[in-house]
Amino acid sequence: MGSTSAENHGSEGVGRRALIQRSAALGLISVPTMSFLSACASGGGSDDSPKDGNKGKTSKDNPFGVEKGSKLDVVIFKGGYGDDYAKAWEATFQKTAGVTSTHTGTQEISGKLQPRFNAGNPPDIVDDSGAQQIKVDVLYKNDQLLDLAEVLDAPSVDDPSKKVRDTLIPGTTDPGLQEGKVVALNYIYTVWGLWYSGKLFKEKGWSEPKTWDDFLAICKDAKSQGIGGLAHQGKYPYYINVAIMDMIAKKGGLDAMKAIDNLDPKAFVGSDAAQAGIEAIYEIVEKGYLMPGTNGLTHTESQTRWNQYKAAFITCGSWLENEQLKQTPDDFDMKFMPMPLLPGSAMPFEAIRAGSGEPFIIPKKAKNLPAAKEFMRRMLSKEWSTSFAKEANSLTILKDGVDSAVQLRPGTQSTVEASKAAGDNTFRFLYTEWYSEMGASIEAASNELMSKRIQPKEWLKRAQAAVDKAAKDPASKKNHRD
Template sequence: MGSTSAHGENSTDGLGRRDLIKRSAALGLIAVPTMSFLSACAAGGDESATKGGAPKGAVTKENPFGVAKGGKLDVVVFKGGFGDDYAKAWEAAFDKKWGTTSSHLGTQEITAKLQPRFNGGNPPDVVDDAGAQQIKLDVLAKGGQLADLAVLLDAPSLDDPAKKVRDTLIAGTVEQGTQGGKFVALNYVYTVFGLWYSGKLFKEKGWTPPKTWDEFLAVCTKAKEAGIGGLAHQGKFPYYINVVIMDLIAKKGGLDAMKAIDNLEPNAFEGSPVALAAVEAVYEVVEKGLLMPGTNGLTHTESQTAWNQYKAAFIPSGSWLENEQLKQTPDDFDMKFLPVPVLADSKLPFEAIRAGAGEPFIVPEKAANKAGGLEFLRSMLSREWSTIFAQQANSLTVVKDGVDPAVKLRPGTQSAVEALKGAGDNTFNYLYTEWYSEMGTEIENASNELMAQRIQPKEWIKRAQAAVDKAAKDPNAKNNRRS
């Protein structure tokens, strides 16, 4: 959740969050399982040293990857808005079950700490490869640095060994973590994306949450008249405003418009009236002076805190926002989620929302204890470990049927859960941010120029299409295809 932790650690705004479209949080709590898997002991076996120096255990139904008792496990996690207490709790549980000794590193400097280790052939066993300084997954995949996680999908689930792990995951999880046709990243946290507002502010002002873009502009105009910004955005990190632009494209043009972008079509942006209408809609907010003053120069935490201080009506973000802003949010703020309002003649309804898996966990191909890494991921997909994550990070995971309706949720979390229910099958998610990181960055840069009025919508379209055309020349692009 960015370069700042929800618990206040490492709140260095300057770090930024290059790939937050992959981040997530605050959707709900996972039901506590009726039976602990930690009491189940793995079968022993011949433990002989493997080529990598890590001992190897016997492969059994309870130990599908052959984890050795008493080995070492090296875990590195991105310490952002979720903190890293959840990972420490996981490691303690893993060590208790397997007799292993885990080493733990929680950091925001993923690339700086890990690139030398990947280059040297001695990477960790498990990595939460997230945040502004993430090592790009497409780069790691091309370099053959990521273990194929298909074996994880086909392993028995810890909660119900009659089921495979793949059958316990929310739809889209596997697609989200696939690079060049191989499943290489377990995106663990389930996020919804859209706009956010204060229920208290809207009630006080008598504003109705908008469903159409015209209604959205009307509320922003009323806000301006009341001396409040209409829309705040995290100006220094333009992937946030891209949530609005890209959602407008998907909603107006339907899934075909979204897939055209992911599939690098020559008319994904240029020659697409849908894309132009979306960019022009967002630009209208700028032209009419409906942005919160100064928002273009702010970091994510600065703009979000100003919004928490009632200086703007709306802000775009993923559902990690509530967890990230816990300390800055007034007790009676009443945080609410709003799907991006629709343009006229949109193919998808207002209720449709971008939702998907984020926070990629990987097992490096050259991990010393690859079996341990795979088992760690399998354990993450148990209800027990999902519960640990929920308790420590107030967030929903990709494990199916995880929300306990009896648990009282925070307001933003509750509204996100309700929005997800309201969307039903009308959820969508872009993949270009995972498949083509450079293209994603170039589109973000164009949005930065647009919001500062240094370029017009047609120039944005031109630049976005140029980024698509460049990505289409990538030899790996033929393996990334949405049908």
């Protein structure tokens, strides 16, 4: 979660892709603009500028004054993308900038880093992701995050006549906004939706379902053959919320999405789109179309059973393919698709949730701020973006970010095609970044719903209560989407 609160926690498998002709790169980098994702916000936390330690001499090629011989403390969430990409970056950084790195790859972000933040001794740069992510809104409220404007306004490595921010896919810095400041850089361009096996679908004679009725028909046929219809990562209800929230957004359009992000008193209770979306998801539960046992499984356990053809569909973001490299049969033919449509939906079938995930942060009290800022600036160069694509089988938020094309695996190729088909019909919720407590409460309600302990009406009630609670926080007035 993506970005996001629970995305990408998991296995460490990472694969390299062989280079192919540049023509493929054109498909790889053709992604929708997301101008309407821009969030309007005002206000801010402390404007105190931290004092840069390890300060060297600034120059055209060294805008932050990185000091050779200094050290950089790097912590990377070792989930679906692994951490080999960061090790490659660090090796390059040592050769070109003379900065050595202390590298920590872990899934225990909160456990390892919360004590360091509390003690005023944080790392220099952090990939703050996974199930144990330290919530960005919490860090911001505690005045522990650097405003990244200086990095975004610095000259681009590839074209110094441009600012770094002008080289990024539009809208991709929005999830890192807190009160109008970008305090987290969501680095990876991500799409979210449904996944299936092209091989299984071909064997069963199934076609990609564009309507909810067609989706349910495949689930019914799968069940009759001893196959689950939908798998989800039950122990992490973030994933089923991908399906639920996508259904609501596609049914009610951007207004339904913004109502949730803007904490509308009728975001859920009183919303026809929310009611239709949650009732549709509950149909899967009522009709017994869930993969048996999926409610009690972790993300990788559920995904692995899906890789074993024990379910027709699974919900996830585009880190799935890399996360499951070791578990995916060679001929599985992984495919991504948008959520199918309910009758009378405001958005077309091709509309997808798309944007940036995997938040990188620079703590205010980092000991080597110049190197941390320069490291992030170089992350947004073609060289480092291409290096990431090779190591992690995923795209970054850098426009034209791959130097020469890389051979895409089937799942990643299908996300590229889905992005091209979506065009401007993309959307992205921001409440998970702005209101983590609200997000957790909605996830808890979804967990109860999928386990059949509550029904849609109660889910709507609990989700609205979470919205109403967030709206009472005075800080919520500083975040708003137009």
